[in-house]
Amino acid sequence: MIKPPFPIDERTRIIIMRVCTIMYVLTITALLVDLLLRQMVLHQSSDQFNDIAMIFTFNVIILIGAVLFSGGVPFLKIRPKIVFFLFIVLIVTGTIFTVFKYRLTDPVLIFNKFGIITAISGIFFLIWVLAAYFGKRRIDKNL
Amino acid sequence: MTMNTKLKLARVEKNLSQQDLADQVNASRQTIGLIENGRYNPSLALCLKIAHALDKTLDQLFWEHQDD
Numbered sequence: 001m002i003k004p005p006f007p008i009d010e011r012t013r014i015i016i017m018r019v020c021t022i023m024y025v026l027t028i029t030a031l032l033v034d035l036l037l038r039q040m041v042l043h044q045s046s047d048q049f050n051d052i053a054m055i056f057t058f059n060v061i062i063l064i065g066a067v068l069f070s071g072g073v074p075f076l077k078i079r080p081k082i083v084f085f086l087f088i089v090l091i092v093t094g095t096i097f098t099v100f101k102y103r104l105t106d107p108v109l110i111f112n113k114f115g116i117i118t119a120i121s122g123i124f125f126l127i128w129v130l131a132a133y134f135g136k137r138r139i140d141k142n143l
Numbered sequence: 144m145t146m147n148t149k150l151k152l153a154r155v156e157k158n159l160s161q162q163d164l165a166d167q168v169n170a171s172r173q174t175i176g177l178i179e180n181g182r183y184n185p186s187l188a189l190c191l192k193i194a195h196a197l198d199k200t201l202d203q204l205f206w207e208h209q210d211d
């Protein structure tokens with residue numbers, strides 16, 4: 001094992017983790033603000049910020065999945081009603097955002113977008129449920 | 144006697160500086176100082192290492208009696 005150049009004890013480890021967490025949150029928030037600015041204010045085309053959008057999206061998916069896998073949130077103990085409510089909030093937020101972004105007025109188009117958003121949100125939720133399930137199994141195995 | 148005082152007394156009894164104790168338990172001098180000042184709560188693992196280094200039990204160093 002590589003020895004660090006300076007002594008790290010449990011207290012300094014906690015400080016480093018706290019600072020890294022804060023900086024991560026600030027960075028993700030800055031990415032989100034940047035994305036919204038480019039879309040809503042500067043009206044840039046999506047190919048100009050696709051890379052930032054992908055970094056942000058994968059980061060959030062993996063963050064939530066990692067928290068669930070490591071047992072940070074007892075997802076499987078959350079009432080199904082709450083999970084369903086969160087799912088609906090995700091779909092509704094995505095649909096509203098899409099409608100405003102593309103200035104959609106045609107109900108058929110809106111319904112199509114709604115379907116795509118539902119499918120994508122469903123995939124995200126499936127990934128998170130699987131992460132929570134396999135994380136719980138891993139923890140139970142170690143007990 | 145508070146936990147902090149007990150820890151400091153036990154360290155002084157053994158003629159150890161904060162740095163000496165820190166070296167023995169793989170912590171930093173600042174951490175030992177903060178524990179003695181009551182400004183940092185060590186983990187159980189670190190408490191055990193400190194108790195072992197000072198030849199004391201956990202109760203002798205870290206137990207706090209609540210006054211009635």
